[in-house]
Structure formats: structure tokens, C-alpha cells
Amino acid sequence: MKKIFFFCVLFVGLTAIAQEVKPPAAAKSAFMKAYPAATKVKWEKENGAYEVTFVNNGGEMSAIYDAKGVLKESEHEIKLSELPAPVMTYMKAHYKGITVKNAAKITKADGSINYEAAIKGKDVLFDANGKFIKEAKD
Numbered sequence: 001m002k003k004i005f006f007f008c009v010l011f012v013g014l015t016a017i018a019q020e021v022k023p024p025a026a027a028k029s030a031f032m033k034a035y036p037a038a039t040k041v042k043w044e045k046e047n048g049a050y051e052v053t054f055v056n057n058g059g060e061m062s063a064i065y066d067a068k069g070v071l072k073e074s075e076h077e078i079k080l081s082e083l084p085a086p087v088m089t090y091m092k093a094h095y096k097g098i099t100v101k102n103a104a105k106i107t108k109a110d111g112s113i114n115y116e117a118a119i120k121g122k123d124v125l126f127d128a129n130g131k132f133i134k135e136a137k138d
Contacts, residue, residue, distance in 0.1 A: 023050045026069030034063070034071070075106045075116070083115055086130030091117055094132075095124070 023031070023043045027050045031038070038054040038061075045051075046064065049072060053062045056076075064072040080088070083103050091100055098119050106114040106125075113128040118138065125133040 021045045024067045027065035027067060030065055030069035030071065031063060071109055073106055073108045075104045078103050078105050083117065084130030087115055087117055087126050090132055095119060
């Protein structure tokens, strides 16, 4: 009985943490206009903004909007081979023996580009030229 209670509490807790939210109308409208063919759409609240993950033209993507519907950044998954060469050079030198799980190209609202190399529990961020910016928790 204690095990059942524990798993129920755990399930409810995890559900609350990863709970999908309803975005403000302005954010939802801006998203639908930008990505009308999106599927598997899921909204979450992140640091006061609204992050939407979705599939677009067969690729996994995400976008972050503020409550007024202003796009802050978008991110789409890319092949490891599409990362700038300095990214993989940096990863091999600083994360020896650790495999890069996936990669993404991030486009900021101002048009600037960043790249992300995901490893176990961390995202390693780089500028458009492949210069290290920072490491962030996944």
C-alpha cells in the first residue's frame, strides 16, 4: 500500500512540474501565423515566457514568445555535421569521452545565431562562429 501511495504522489508531482499551460491569445496567434503547419504542439511556461515545442516540416523545433506574442527566439534541431567546425573541436577538447547527443541552431529575435550541443544533463552554447559562450543545465 505504501508503494502505491508513493507512486501516486510521485506521478502527481511530476505531472505538476511538466504541466502544459494555455498560452496567452497573442502568443498563440503569433505562433500559428509563423508556423501554420506545426504539429505535436505543446506549450510550457519558462522564466515568465511561453515556450512551445512542435514539429514543423518533419523537424523538431521550439520557440519562445512573451505574453504579447513577441518572438524571443526559435530553435530547430540540426545534424551534428551542421555545427560549425570549431564547436566539435571545442567539445572534443573540453568534454573528452562525452558524446554529443544532438545539436540545435538558435535564432534570436534580433537575427543573431547561436548553436547548442547537447550532452548528458547540459547544453553547451556557442556563437555563430563556433566560439564558446556558456554551459547551461539541460
